[in-house]
Amino acid sequence: MEFSNILHNHVLLIAVAASLIAQTLKLVFELVRHGKVNFRTLVETGGMPSAHSAFVTALATAVGVTSGWDSPEFAIAFVFALIVMYDAAGVRQAAGKQARILNQIVDEFFHDHIAFNEARLKELLGHTPFQVIVGCLLGVVIALVAEHAYQGFSAAV
Numbered sequence: 001m002e003f004s005n006i007l008h009n010h011v012l013l014i015a016v017a018a019s020l021i022a023q024t025l026k027l028v029f030e031l032v033r034h035g036k037v038n039f040r041t042l043v044e045t046g047g048m049p050s051a052h053s054a055f056v057t058a059l060a061t062a063v064g065v066t067s068g069w070d071s072p073e074f075a076i077a078f079v080f081a082l083i084v085m086y087d088a089a090g091v092r093q094a095a096g097k098q099a100r101i102l103n104q105i106v107d108e109f110f111h112d113h114i115a116f117n118e119a120r121l122k123e124l125l126g127h128t129p130f131q132v133i134v135g136c137l138l139g140v141v142i143a144l145v146a147e148h149a150y151q152g153f154s155a156a157v
Contacts, residue, residue, distance in 0.1 A: 010150050011062040018058030018142040022051035022135055050127040052088050053135030054142065056081035061143035081136075089132040 006012065026041040029048045041047055060077035067073040127135070 014146045015059035019055035022054035050135030054139035056084045057139030058143040065147045
């Protein structure tokens with residue numbers, strides 16, 4: 001098996017495309033929300049929509065379409081997607097809230113101490129449930145459209 005065959009795995013390419021599209025859409029939402037483009041959103045976690053959710057739901061949907069909705073492969077991808085989305089909206093969201101509180105404590109207690117120079121904790125780690133749902137729906141739609149196009153292309157060739 002050659003490593004270059006990975007580039008021909010259309011299921012993987014669909015999942016990666018969904019993630020990239022979701023991450024790019026964050027630029028649009030940032031522009032609408034703040035009136036300016038922030039290119040940092042392309043590499044940051046958190047925000048609208050959840051690229052993690054789009055990635056795993058596109059993967060699960062593409063696996064379901066190609067391998068069957070009753071296949072073990074779909075079951076694995078589906079469970080994986082649920083875990084990732086739960087983590088994005090649950091654990092990472094809670095960690096972000098804790099970081100915000102710790103940063104506030106540092107600001108309040110050490111604002112007069114110039115020698116204290118610790119880096120601030122990253123506060124935007126997770127997603128709201130709404131951001132996860134939008135990412136999930138985006139992933140499913142992208143996968144269904146891409147799979148339909150791929151099957152139409154394969155039939156024509």
